[in-house]
Amino acid sequence: MIGLGLQIWSLWQREMRRFSRQRSRLIGAVLQPVVFWFLLGAGLNGAFRPPGAPPATTYMEYFYPGVIVLVLLFTAIFSTISTIEDRREGFLQGVVVAPISPAAIVVGQALGSTTLALGEGLVFLVLAPLAGISLSLAGVLATVATMAVIAFGLAGLGLALAWRMESTQGFHAIMNLILIPIWLLSGAFFPRAGAPRWLQSIMSVNPLTYAMALLRGSLYLRNFEFGASAGQTGLAVAVTIGFAALMLMLAVSVARRGLALS
Amino acid sequence: MNEASFPQLSTLAVAERATAAEAIVARGVGFSYGAREVLRGVSFTVSRGEVFGFLGPNGSGKTTLFRVLSTLAMPARGTVSMLGQDLREASRTLRRSLGVVFQNPAVDAKLTVSENLRYHGYLYGLRGAKLKERKEAMLELLELKDFAAAKVQTLSSGFRRRVELAKALLHEPEILVLDEPSSGLDPGARREFFNYLLKLRASRAVTVVLTTHHMDEAERCDRVAVLHRGQLVALAPAGELKRRIGGDVVVVHAARPELLQQRLKQRFGYPVTLVDGMLRLESPRGYLLVAQVVEAFGEEVESISFGKPTLEDVFIQLTGQRFFPFADAESADAQSDRT
Numbered sequence: 001m002i003g004l005g006l007q008i009w010s011l012w013q014r015e016m017r018r019f020s021r022q023r024s025r026l027i028g029a030v031l032q033p034v035v036f037w038f039l040l041g042a043g044l045n046g047a048f049r050p051p052g053a054p055p056a057t058t059y060m061e062y063f064y065p066g067v068i069v070l071v072l073l074f075t076a077i078f079s080t081i082s083t084i085e086d087r088r089e090g091f092l093q094g095v096v097v098a099p100i101s102p103a104a105i106v107v108g109q110a111l112g113s114t115t116l117a118l119g120e121g122l123v124f125l126v127l128a129p130l131a132g133i134s135l136s137l138a139g140v141l142a143t144v145a146t147m148a149v150i151a152f153g154l155a156g157l158g159l160a161l162a163w164r165m166e167s168t169q170g171f172h173a174i175m176n177l178i179l180i181p182i183w184l185l186s187g188a189f190f191p192r193a194g195a196p197r198w199l200q201s202i203m204s205v206n207p208l209t210y211a212m213a214l215l216r217g218s219l220y221l222r223n224f225e226f227g228a229s230a231g232q233t234g235l236a237v238a239v240t241i242g243f244a245a246l247m248l249m250l251a252v253s254v255a256r257r258g259l260a261l262s
Numbered sequence: 263m264n265e266a267s268f269p270q271l272s273t274l275a276v277a278e279r280a281t282a283a284e285a286i287v288a289r290g291v292g293f294s295y296g297a298r299e300v301l302r303g304v305s306f307t308v309s310r311g312e313v314f315g316f317l318g319p320n321g322s323g324k325t326t327l328f329r330v331l332s333t334l335a336m337p338a339r340g341t342v343s344m345l346g347q348d349l350r351e352a353s354r355t356l357r358r359s360l361g362v363v364f365q366n367p368a369v370d371a372k373l374t375v376s377e378n379l380r381y382h383g384y385l386y387g388l389r390g391a392k393l394k395e396r397k398e399a400m401l402e403l404l405e406l407k408d409f410a411a412a413k414v415q416t417l418s419s420g421f422r423r424r425v426e427l428a429k430a431l432l433h434e435p436e437i438l439v440l441d442e443p444s445s446g447l448d449p450g451a452r453r454e455f456f457n458y459l460l461k462l463r464a465s466r467a468v469t470v471v472l473t474t475h476h477m478d479e480a481e482r483c484d485r486v487a488v489l490h491r492g493q494l495v496a497l498a499p500a501g502e503l504k505r506r507i508g509g510d511v512v513v514v515h516a517a518r519p520e521l522l523q524q525r526l527k528q529r530f531g532y533p534v535t536l537v538d539g540m541l542r543l544e545s546p547r548g549y550l551l552v553a554q555v556v557e558a559f560g561e562e563v564e565s566i567s568f569g570k571p572t573l574e575d576v577f578i579q580l581t582g583q584r585f586f587p588f589a590d591a592e593s594a595d596a597q598s599d600r601t
Contacts, residue, residue, distance in 0.1 A: 002358075002387035010384030018372045021413075089366035094429065097332050098385040099357040 007100050011108025012115070014091065015079070019116055029075045029120050034127070037067040064131035065215045066188025069208070071124050072151045073183055075117035077175070080109065080158030084168050102256040106163075110155040110248060117151035118144070133219055142218035149244050150211045156247025163255040186212040210239035285310045285345060285437055285469035286331065292339030293326050300326045302492040303340065310436075311466035313459060315483030316473040317577065323492040324473040325365070328441040331471060332362045345436055358386065361435030361468070363426050365442040371415035375406055375425050378414060379432055386433035400428040404458060420451035427458060431468070438462070440472040444479060456482050477573040486573065490581040500573055507571040507579060510548025514541040514555060515564040522562050529558055537578055544575075 019025060041060035048059035086092040095105060125143065128135050135143070161174060183189075185199070186208035192200055203209050214236040286308040293301040300323045308314045318324045329335035330342060333353040342349040344356055362368075369378045379400060383393040401407045404424045409417060414425055423443065430438060443459075444452040456479055462468045463484075472483070480486045481500045488496040488503075496503055516522040519541055526534045526541065532551075535542050545551040548568035556563060 002385075006384045006387060006389060010381045013384075014370065014373065014377075014381045017377055018370065021372045089364075091368060091370040093364045093366065094362065094368040094382060095385060097334060097357060097360065097362045098382075099354055100385055 002099055004101075004104050007098075007104045008108040008111065011095070011105065012112045015109070015112030016115065019079075025078075026120065026123070029078065030071060030123050033067045033070045033074065034124070036070065037063060058132060061131045061133060062191070063189070064128070064133060065212065065219055066183075066186075068121055068124055068147065068215060069150060069186065069188055069212060070183060071120050072117045072147060073154055073179060075120045076113050076151050076154035077158045077179060079113040079116050080155055080162050081168060081171055083109065083159065083162035084165050084171070096259055102259050103252045106156075106159055106248070106252045106255050109159055110152060110251065113155035113158065114148060114151045117155065118148050121147045121151065128219070135219065136221065139219060139221045142221060143215065146211075146215050146218040146240070149240050150215065153207075153211070153240070153244035153247045156244060156251045159251035160247060160254045163251065163258045182206060182208050185209070188212055207239055207243040210236040211243065214240050283310065284308065284343075285312070286471065287343045288340065289342075290340035291327070291330060291337045291342060293323075293330065293335065293337055300492050301330075301337070304489075304492070304494055305340075306487055306494060306497055308469060308471055310469050311463065312485065313463050313470040313483045314472070315480045315486045316471075316489050317475065317477070317480040317486050317573065318473070318489030319475055319581075321491075322489040324475075324489050325441060327489070328439060328473050331437075332360060332439045332441075333357055358433065359436040361430035361433070361438040363430045363438070363440040363443050365445050367422060367426065369414050369422065369425050369429060371422075372413065374411050374413050375401070375417075375428075376410040378425060378429055382429045382432055388433060396432050396434070400432050403431070403461070404428045418451075419446055420454060423447060423451075423455050424458065427455075431462075435468065437469045437471065440470070442474060443472055444474070444476065449478065452476060452479060477577070481573050488577060488580055495580045496576070503573065503576045504571045507544060507575055509544060509546035509571075510551075510568045511571050511575045512543040512545060512548045512551050512555070512566065512568040514543070514566045515539075516541065516559075516562050517564060518562065522559060525559060525562075526555065530554070535578065542575075542578065544571075544579075 037060070041058075041063050044059040044063075048062065049057075082090075083092065087096060092105075122144070125135075125140070157179075161171075165171065185203050185206050187203065188208075192203045192209065195203065214233070217233060217236065284307050286306075288307070289305050291301055291304040292299070304323075304327065306314075316324045316327060326335065330337050330349070331344075333349065333356060336350060336353070345359055347356055349356065370381075373381070376397065379397045380393065383389065383396065388396060401410055404427055406421070406424055406428060409421065414422055417425070426443075430440075440459075444455050447455060459470055459472075460482070462470060472479075474480050483500065485498060486496070486500050486503060487494050514522065514526075519536055519539055523534050523536050523541055526532065526543070530543075530551075532543050532545070543551060543555075552566055552568050555566060
């Protein structure tokens with residue numbers, strides 16, 4: 001078998017080169033969430049008091065990690081969704097007739113997507129002081145590691161969707177009906193503690209709730225039950241990593257089915 | 263390690279390869295999309311070093327056949343063996359020996375020519391000095407040297423197709439499979455592109471199999487397989503196919519072709535077919551027929567021409583509704599008139 005690493009490297013590098021030639025993509029994927037953050041943050045600042053948070057916590061601060069996840073979600077999803085057209089009339093046509101396994105294709109794509117999402121997340125992380133969060137070096141490292149795992153999971157989710165879909169047309173429906181609600185109900189937008197009971201139950205089975213809690217914890221490097229109440233660190237870490245692993249396996253299996261010779 | 267062992271090894275390898283004299287042997291290949299049967303028992307053999315063309319209109323099944331030959335689809339019925347290996351058993355290993363050019367661009371337009379080749383090379387395990395050497399050779403072969411650093415999107419469509427070809431040949435495939443390789447090219451660029459394929463034939467190192475709906479392209483292949491509704495209706499060198507038509511082809515343009523068709527039939531008793539608004543007649547001595555038609559219906563004829571049969575004529579004859587070899591056609595036509 002041809003070097004798996006070299007094949008994955010090929011797909012990853014291609015993604016990086018492509019992205020470096022499309023600066024507007026970078027700006028687009030960060031700018032929209034930033035505008036969101038400023039407008040919603042400013043508008044809700046006065047009305048919002050996160051339950052269980054220190055009294056000085058503003059909505060700008062509460063919402064900030066949520067917007068990080070939104071940045072990751074946008075980048076991961078948009079970079080993976082190109083798969084749909086790419087495999088019909090693009091570069092991927094040539095990849096799928098190469099002596100390469102579906103797993104290598106998916107891993108290469110997921111790593112490319114993760115890197116891009118992480119890059120975008122880092123750009124946004126620079127704005128942390130504006131949210132009133134002062135980051136320590138350890139906090140930055142923990143946050144970057146958490147972002148990487150979340151981005152990888154979201155890339156896996158995006159690829160599982162993209163390898164299944166025949167056209168990009170249905171994608172907006174999926175974005176609005178599945179992806180945005182998953183994000184909204186992760187504690188990104190409002191804390192679980194203050195929500196009605198039925199909403200709380202939905203939030204507690206949403207894997208992104210745990211990822212969200214882990215991200216908050218990484219940013220502050222202290223008890224991350226703050227505003228998210230997802231339980232202990234161990235659980236949040238396990239769910240976040242487990243979600244990423246599961247999504248990768250799902251994407252590989254969907255891609256394998258899509259590439260199976262009929 | 264003694265030096266002499268290398269040539270010996272490579273001679274052995276060559277001998278082993280040569281045992282599979284045929285590049286592709288397909289027997290009774292069938293394929294269906296749901297209830298729709300798109301390939302119905304297609305059989306053919308492609309020799310090594312041959313340039314082999316599948317000619318057919320949209321919907322004839324040629325793209326499905328391309329998908330089978332490029333290991334993207336498995337034939338539901340029948341067998342395909344490539345380079346002596348069964349496609350069903352060895353599709354993964356066969357992929358190393360296949361170069362594939364798709365109808366839609368598969369090069370990344372945002373990347374440079376050189377980057378496209380590099381990433382393609384990685385997928386086939388090429389790297390370092392070997393990759394560089396292959397890349398240089400391909401840029402040389404396809405005359406792309408001056409454009410190695412150019413983004414593909416800045417190149418003309420003819421150049422882009424050459425990049426596709428360079429990419430497909432980079433990993434030294436033994437069989438090159440192309441689906442409508444010149445789609446989107448003007449006739450000049452199409453001819454030019456084919457010249458590169460013929461360059462490959464000259465070296466006899468690569469077997470070329472392509473699908474096309476362009477007659478001029480099909481004519482330049484060593485052999486042409488005419489595909490119609492999922493079946494092969496002819497397989498021969500283009501020249502031989504053309505000789506099967508008995509003589510010249512007369513083409514008449516008229517303001518009211520349907521009316522003239524009726525009148526020509528009545529007057530001459532020739533079978534006259536209407537294809538794309540043009541009336542076509544076959545005659546062993548077309549120039550005589552031209553004079554006769556103009557004399558009789560000069561008023562209605564806008565233009566009239568005659569020429570040696572082309573592959574298009576062959577195709578019309580093989581797949582057109584009421585078009586048969588001249589002698590048979592007369593009786594067939596007469597019969598259908600009677601009923």
